Amino acid sequence: MSDQILDATNPRLQAPYDRRGLEALMARFGSPLVVIDCDIVRAQFHALSEALPGVDLHYALKPLPERCVVDTLKALGGFFDLATNGEVDLVRKAGVDPRRCIHTHPIKRDSDIREAIRFGVRTFVADNPDELGKFVRHRARSEVLLRVAFRNPAAAADLSRKFGCEPESVPALLDLARRLGVKVVGLSFHVGSQTPTPDMHVRAIDSCRELIIAARAAGHSLSVLDIGGGFPVTYQEPLPPIHEFCAPIRDALAKLPSGLRLIAEPGRFIAGPAGTSLSTVVGRALRDGRWWFYLDDGLYGSYNGQMFDHAMYAIRPLRDDGSRVPAVLAGPTCDSIDVVREEIELPLLEIGDVLVGRTMGAYTSSSATDFNFIRRAKVIAINEKPESESAE
Ligand SMILES: Cc1ncc(COP(=O)(O)O)c(C=O)c1O
Known part of the structure; x- marks a missing residue:
């Protein structure tokens, strides 16, 4: 049996955690845990930077x-995409330069806009006349990207269902902004999270190219294109490496007119592979020929992404003698929906055994609840300093 419990989607990253290392983390920090590996954050950031030069x-x-994660990316010279006052607060406390931040929630209260401006953010997103109107009083200290919708049912979360204007409405919104004195500096889109192919990114970039050319011809000086997030990670079925995934996106970007700053808003791709969930069997029962193993983390906790994010994480037992029994993995709450895996083959686990969930950094701990007063998993960081610095 291999002692290599964790690895990541990126083949360069065979994270060298062994069983003893993970047991030591549990002994020190308790259970359940979400372990964030900052080395993987770094590697994912570098991989996407190389896949999307410029x-x-x-x-x-x-x-x-x-x-x-913020500290790690700040040290690498990364930029940040904020959507709420809590996120503004987090980057402010981390000493991030507000000029490296954009605020991309398409629907905001005036107090949200004020808070971000007070921090020093200048670039916001809007997708409709009312939202543009909110910037009239802030026009001296703000600029806006118009968010365009590109529906994508193939994505795990089709964000254009909820946000974005139709491409055909862009000229009218640009004209309205000009009348209001609100400065629109570019376009943005999000083709949906965990999008399985680059096709929709390419279509959206091509469509924005036409919109930008037409807008410039009408006298609007657009200088930014924000291609959003959506870059996928491997949960179960392997995906092509990100450099290959982005090849058609690079080709589409190369066809854009000159004088554009290009930005992207990756979330899952940076965070997903960096997170590992560790939970403990707290009870077990044999029901109808299947072993039910009850964990101290579940669908209302770190595994909520299986509900909200349509993800299906790879789960392995930390102690594995190779034997298998038909099993069910259940969460700790009293709710019957709180089942992490209905049909799984596992060794006959004992109370105290540990389960390892991989690629669980994105949309897991951030959307966990305290339902039933069950304490959500503690989030801990490892490898916070890059290898070069830790060696010093
Ligand atoms: C505006 C915006 N930008 C970026 C992201 C991150 O997307 P992803 O995690 O797919 O990279 C999201 C996700 O909801 C979003 O709403």
Whole structure:
């Protein structure tokens, strides 16, 4: 049996954690845990930077709004994508330069806009006349990207269902902004999270190219294109490496007119592979020929992404003698929906055994609840300093 419990989607990253290392983390920090490996954050950031040269990566905080991730990316010269006052607060406390941040929630209260401006953010997103109107009183200290919708049912979360204007409405919104004195500096889109192919990114970039050319011809000086997030990670079925995934996106970007700053808002791709869930069997029962193993983390906790994010994480037992019994993995709450895996083959686990969930950094701990007063998993960071510094 291999002692290598964890690895990551990136083949360069065979994270050298062994069983003893993970047991030591549990002994020190308790259970359940979500372990964030900052080395993997670094590697994912570098991989996407190399796959999208010339594109500034604004890490979208929502999948994993943790200080260790912000510090790691700040040290690499990364940029940030904020959507709420809590996220503004987090980057402010981390000493991030507000000029490296954009605020991309398409629907905001005036108090949200004020808070971000007070911090020093200048670039916001709007997708409709009312939202543009909110910037009239802030027009001296703000600029806006128009968010365009590109529906994508193939994505795990089709974000254009909820946000974005139709491409055909862009000229009218640009004209309205001009009348209002609100400065629109570019376009943005999000083709949906965990999008399985680059096709929709390419279509959206091509469509924005036409919109930008037409807008410039009408006298609007657009200088930014924000291609959003959506870059996928491997949960179960392997995906092509990100450099290969992004090849058609690079080709589409190369056809854009000159004088554009290109930015992206990756969240999942940076955070997902960096997170590992560790939970403990707290009870077991044999029901109808299947072993039910009850964990101290579940669907209302770190595994909520199986509900909200349509993800299906790879789960392995930390102690594995190779034997198998038909099993069910259940969460700790009293709710019957709280089942992490209905049909799984596992060794006959004992109370105290540990389960390891991989690629669980994105949309897991950030959307966990305290339902039933069950304490959510503690999030801890490892490898906070890059290898070069830790060796010193
Ligand atoms: C505006 C915006 N930007 C970026 C992201 C991050 O997307 P992803 O995690 O797919 O990279 C999201 C996710 O909801 C979003 O709403």
